[in-house]
Amino acid sequence: MQQDAAPAPVRDWDPEIDDTLVCRAVxxxxxDVKTFVFAPKRPCLFxxxxxxFITLELPIGGETVQxxxxxxxxxxxxxxxxxxxxxxxxxxxxxxxxxxxxxxDTIRAVGPLGEFTPGESEKPRKxxxxxxxxxxxxLMSMTRTFDDLGEDHDIVFVHAARTPADIVFRRELDALTGPGRRLRVAHVCEGIGTEAHWAGFTGRLSLPMLGLIAPDFMEREVYVCGPGPxxxxVRSFLEGGGFDMSRYHQESFNFEEMAAELAAGHAAEDLSAQAAAIQAAPAGEAPASAGFRIEFTKTGKVFTCPPDMAVADAASAADIRVPTxxxxxxxxxxxxxxxxxxxxMNHTGGIRKREIDQGLILLCCSRPTSDLVIER
Structure with a gap:
């Protein structure tokens, strides 16, 4: 009797050849918070x-927005x-x-990318x-992963929100604190909103409050993610409290918020003095400053970029908005x-080789070696 052939193993997602995700659930x-569940279009493991994180490429307003x-x-x-x-x-x-x-619906995606991850360890950690x-x-991804793998880490999870109604994953986090699990959860809300019988912490997270929630916090490895303020x-009160900052890790989470700030000109504090002097030239005119001539074809903007500066930084210094x-x-x-x-271009994974071969660049990490004409 002939045996059926064993099914072929499912391959892993390869960012160089895979770029399409299918939305499976919302x-x-x-x-005001939704979760979007995706699966690869072609069978593979992500x-x-x-x-x-992943970077989505979305068709919005007739353009592709990342x-x-x-x-x-x-x-x-x-x-x-x-x-x-x-x-x-x-x-x-x-x-x-x-x-x-x-x-x-299908969307294109690049990734996964990012270094804000706890890594692997054979021994339990705090x-x-x-x-x-x-x-x-x-942090929810880390918690879910540890729970699925049965890893015996000791976790204190503190989440801050405006009101109890704004707590994301509230029921799931509370459920994960059941018997036999080494997870403690504390919710901190600025106000109680409509939840008159709120029993959690109220106010803003502080060092004294953290001492009540996790008296042994000085012994723990800290991962922080949230709005800039x-x-x-958190960094300020931990440093002030004598915490060993070599065990402190943080990540900016809201790329849309960051892009809005950059577009408004609030994130150019680290530009050099040379960049601060760059001015945009009228459409069709060459700028007077030393450096390479950069032209954006869609907007007609022309500016100068020094050879030691990223194009996005020079554009920002010339008061030209570039999403980044x-x-x-x-x-x-x-x-x-x-x-x-x-x-x-010295990138860290945000662009595929085939995209580079097609003439795409990342403005934030590309320094000109000649005059440039860019489709923007």
Whole structure:
């Protein structure tokens, strides 16, 4: 009797050849937060490390917009992955996702990428997870992964939100604290909202409050994710409290918020004095400053970029808006077609080799080696 052939093994997602995800489900988490569940279009396993992100390429307003979101699902379940997105007032991408994306739709994606991950360890570790708002997503991925794998880590998970109604993954986190699990969860809300019988912490997270929640926090490895002011406050009070900052890890979570800040000109503090003097030239005119001539064909903007500066930084210094998020060639938000000229590009994974072969560059990590004409 002839035996049936063994089924072929399912291959892993390969970012160089795989780029299409199918939306399988959309779930409401809170009144303004949704989870989007995806599967690869072609059968394969999506391997990633908990805490990493993917960059979506979305058709919005007749253009392709890139935006990065942390994977919120467990890395131990590679057949599906999910992102959890808060609707940002005026945010073009988050609103498009909430209002438009539905099961069955396909999108392109790059990734996984990112270094905000706890890595692997054969021995149990002591963690302190501190999240604010949508910054819960990478820490939730870590928690789900540890639970699925049965890893015996001691975790204190502290999540800060505006009100109890804004707590993302509230029921699941509380359920994961059951008997036999070494996870403790504390929710901290600025106000109680409509939940009159709120029994959790109220106010803003502080060092004294943290001491009540996790008296042994000085012994733990800390992972922090949330809005900029939240992470700044946490870092400040931990440093002031004598915490060993070599065991402190943080990640900016909201790439859409970062892109909005950059577009508004609030993230150019680290530009050099030379860049600060760069001025945009009228359309069709060459700029007077020394450096290479950069032309954006769609907007007609022309400016100068010194050879030791990234194109995105020079554009920002010339008061020209360029969507960008990570500023180090990681997320792919500033991916653009180079029509003519040459650049030196030192990226960290935000662009595929085949895209480079097609003439695409990342403006945040590309320095000109000649005059450039760019499709933007």
């Amino acid at each position: 779930r409401d988490e809170t009144h 391997r990633f490390k908990p805490g990493q 935006r990065s979101y942390t994977v919120s699902s467990s890395a131990a379940r590679p057949h599906r992955l999910s992102i959890t997105v808060k609707r940002v007032p005026g945010g073009p991408v988050s609103n498009w996702l909430h209002d438009t994306l539905k099961p069955g 963690f302190l997870f501190l999240s604010g708002g949508s910054g819960v997503t990478p 939240f992470m700044k406050a 998020s990570c500023s180090r060639g990681l997320c792919g938000t500033c991916k653009t077609k180079l029509i003519s000229g040459t650049v030196e």
